[in-house]
Amino acid sequence: MAAITPPRKISTSTRPKVSLEIITATQLLLQMGFPKNRAEKALAATGDRGVHLASDWLLAHAYDPSLDEVTPREYILYLCPTGSFLDQIQIFLKKSLEQCGWNGAHNYLPHIALSSHFSVADCNMKQVIKAFHDVIRRVQSEFPEDLILEPHITSNFMGLFVNEQQAEILKQISMEFIEECKNFSFSGDPESPKSFHLSFAYQFPGNHTATLENLVKKIDHTTPTQWEFHLYSRDAHIRSYEVHKVLFPLVPQEVTELELILGDFVYVKPESINVSPDGWVEGTSWLTGCSGFLPLNRVKRTPQTDAWTLHKSIALPQSHDLLLLEDVGVGRRPFIEVQQRLSIEHGHHIRLFSEQPNVSHPKQEDFRKLATTGNDNVVEKIHKVEKEADPSSVKGSRKLIIVRHGERMENTFDSWILDVFEDSGKYNRKDRNMPCLLPMREGGCGAYYRDGPLTQLGHLQARSLGEMMHKMDILVHHVYCSPSYRCIQTCDSILKGMGLQSLMIKIEPGLFEYLAGYQDGMPTWFTPAQFHDLGFNIDLSYAPLVVASELYDKNETIEQFYIRNAFISEKVVKATETEGGNILFVAHAATLETCTRLLVGHAPRNGFHCVSLQVPYCGVAVAEEYTAESGEGKKWRVVEPPFPPFTNSANYGFDWKLLLHERDYPSDHQTEKRASGCPGPTALMSEGKDRGADDAAAPPSTDPMGTLRRLHAIPIQVIRSRIIEQRDGDSEILRNRVFPGKLGAVGRDRSFPFG
Missing domain, CATH: 3.40.50.1240 (Phosphoglycerate mutase-like)
Structure with missing residues (x-):
């Protein structure tokens, strides 16, 4: 017989209400011991996506010489196309790159600029986002259902200009946003553009004009399009730099060389590329903030917007044609706020260097009919x-x-691509749980990074x-x-x-x-x-x-x-x-x-x-x-599934060299710490001390949640991997956060939904 619950002598309804104070991410980072300037910088750089990601960012940037510099981020407001119109622009950008080389339009995602870049202190980031949200919500009902875009082609510019009447609406939106931001702009007030246009190509040699013009004519600028307002920010240091994406990893052989990690971006000065005598240039890592020399044949230039932070995005009303696709889950509903991106800094619109699977598919008209009829x-x-x-x-x-x-593989072997592929692309199996063979891919070994x-x-x-x-x-x-x-x-x-x-x-x-x-x-x-x-x-x-x-x-x-x-x-x-x-x-x-x-x-x-x-x-x-x-x-x-589950435990790797030790074996914590080169919490929290100082010499910090003690034991390679994966999606970073230690031949199943 089940036990009978006794009656309460004291009613909870008569007890005084306790108000719980909401602790912000900044306050929580301060409680963890991080100085205020670093906490605010980390939150701004990661798009204010939580304490975990901000602390990861701080650990990855532990040796960043600019970590304590007071350099406000630069913000900008874009109006960006989506859907089939965006697909057409992407195809044009890819073909123009292949046939005519890089031009100014390749440096940014397709957009209509609604403001100039303006600097805002990291402590005012939330105010910028609120201003963006308030202004767009006020004016979105006035936005036209379809933007009228007029082609404009000259010997040095090709693109679309917004119809004069509709340009006034964009100017009103731009001016309202600028007026809101003037109150907390750090230096230099934002300015409204003189014209509102979407660039296809500019800053190109004159002998490519005819080729580019033929490619532009294939873009149907009358295609119904849903537009989105995007609020971006960028690190002020990269203003005049080129952004290159790492295609192949590199382990430094000299102290002056920069470690290259798959998925990272590297900032390179254009002039250094032109004068390099041996194909090596100096660059700065987006992931760590550290600088060093790298070979250009291991990176490839990518749009600068790939290294920007998207803080917020709001979708505008759709045209009637776009609404037909809504049931498919590809289009978006009118007046919905697009979920804040889970990436940190990215460029998700221009896909210049990737091939689409070669599969047949029905016509768009048939697809709409399929989605809207039973x-x-x-x-x-x-x-x-x-x-x-x-x-x-x-x-x-x-x-x-x-x-x-x-x-x-990637959940079992940390950075496995770095370990098993030679520079030539040859696969070397390093563990019995790894595949016996791996097929060659068109994108090289880097294609296995996301697949x-x-x-x-x-x-x-x-x-x-x-x-x-x-x-x-x-x-x-x-x-x-x-x-x-x-x-x-x-x-x-x-x-x-x-x-x-x-x-x-x-x-x-x-x-x-x-x-x-x-x-x-x-x-x-x-x-x-x-x-x-x-x-x-x-x-x-x-x-x-x-x-x-x-x-x-x-x-x-x-x-x-x-x-x-x-x-x-x-x-x-x-x-x-x-x-x-x-x-x-x-x-x-x-x-x-x-x-x-x-x-x-x-x-x-x-x-x-x-x-x-x-x-x-x-x-x-x-x-x-x-x-x-x-x-x-x-x-x-x-x-209920008619068959039982498959359950297995973790099988950690064994280092046989430990048997050679004459003294007691080092603890797991000490081994991980030495192998990783990960700085201690004091190194990250100290204002005036050298960040490379020994952790043991520093007094213990206040850490009520135990978070820093946990992070302290995580190898820096895992921290870096988590930040890149967070940019690729929140699912991957959560998966790595569950079991931070490196697993051996068999990885524990993290049981996470995405992946």
Whole structure:
């Protein structure tokens, strides 16, 4: 018999109310012991995205000589296009770069500038953001449904000017924002531009005029477009520098050399490139603030806006044509505020150097019709998803089985790309849990940075799942998979375990994970044909429901992510209804939630609940079709998976050299600290002392939350990795934060939803 809860003698309703004081991120950093100027600088540089990221930034910049300089960031207001119009501009920028070389327009993302750069002290960052929010909310109802853009082509400029009447509206917005910012501008008042234009090309040689003009004519400037207001800031130091992205890592051999880390940006003076006698130039790391010499053949120039911080973005009302796409989850609703980007500093619009997967896809008009009509025949005609079959050929209620991929390399081996690839690109296996072989990719070894493979354990997890399904007589008849390499490998291993190698895999980009994790660039996936050549049984005739190019819009909110995945579930369920049979989705952690949530009739969760979902590698969700008793026809419900989970523990690496020690073994804390070169908390908090001073000589700092003690033990390589991953998406940094120590042959499953 259950225990009876005794009555309360003191009513909680009569107790005095305790007001809880809200502690700001700045106050929390101060309580942790960081000086105010550093705390404010870190929050401004990371877009005020929390204490964890700010402390990571401070640790990464521990040896930055400019850390204590009072240099306010420079802010600017942009109006940016999205959607198919942006795609056209991106294609133009890529082709113009290939055919005519770099010009001034390549240095920025496509935009209409609404202000000049103006400096604001780090302590006033929140005031700038509030001014931006208040002004845009006041004037957005006056913004025209479609901007009228007029082509302007001369011998030194090509672009579009805003119609004179509409330019007055933009000027009003610009002036109101400038007036708000004058109160706290650090130096130099912001100015409104003399004209409002979107540049395609400028500062180019005269002999390229004809080529550029022909490329410009291919851009349809009348395309209905949704516009977004973006508030950016940049480090004032990079004003006159070129920004180069690291393509290949470099371990310094001399003290004057700069360490190159995949995903980092390097600031380089243009004049130093022209006078370099040996291809080495001096540069400064975006990630650490440290300077040194680097070889130019390991980096590639990228837009300067890639190294800017996006503080806030607000979308404007859509035209009628754009609203047709809203149900697909690709377009955005009118008057919604775009979710603040989870990246730190990035350039997410210009994709100059990446190739789109070579897949066929339906015309845009057909896609709109598909999204807005309930005609199942449209699905059959456009996508040819399934061939006709007798519904009686597959008996029983249908099931949708959704599986997360197996254990991935980057979660098990820190900086594995740096360890296993030689300068020539040759792969050297350094651990038995690493893949035996890795195929060469068009983007080189750097392509694995955002699209890594499974570990050997990952293959085992997937094959074990397939064998269990086979043992329990669970069949699948239709297979859809995310284009990520780890997902294709997982899907292939599951089918091998089931003995269904003959079942073809349909690659569906719409199943790819939440786009907030890819702010500075999407993965360059293998194409379906390339997967086929590698030995995977790919359905080359399948035309995806959401093509890869639709994912290059990085402004996806959690709600839109739900809608995109739900769209895939709904259309696949309808397309396979005639033939019947079970459906297998192999994708990412959050897919188990997002592909079932709307299917069973629930509303999307908010971002916090989606992020807090815990899904292990090869975790499974099952939705089952049933006939509703109320006579409403067939519905879907989530049911318990019919097979047990796969659970494993962490398997840490072993350093045999410890057996050579004559004295006691050093503690894990000491080993990690010495190996990493990570500065202690006192070094980061001291104002006047050398940041390289010994930690033991400094008095202990106040650390009520224990955060600094935890961070102190994290290798600096992990800190750097987390900051880059945060720029690529909040999912990756959270994944690394759970188990900061380096794992060995088998990594513990972090069970995080994105990835």
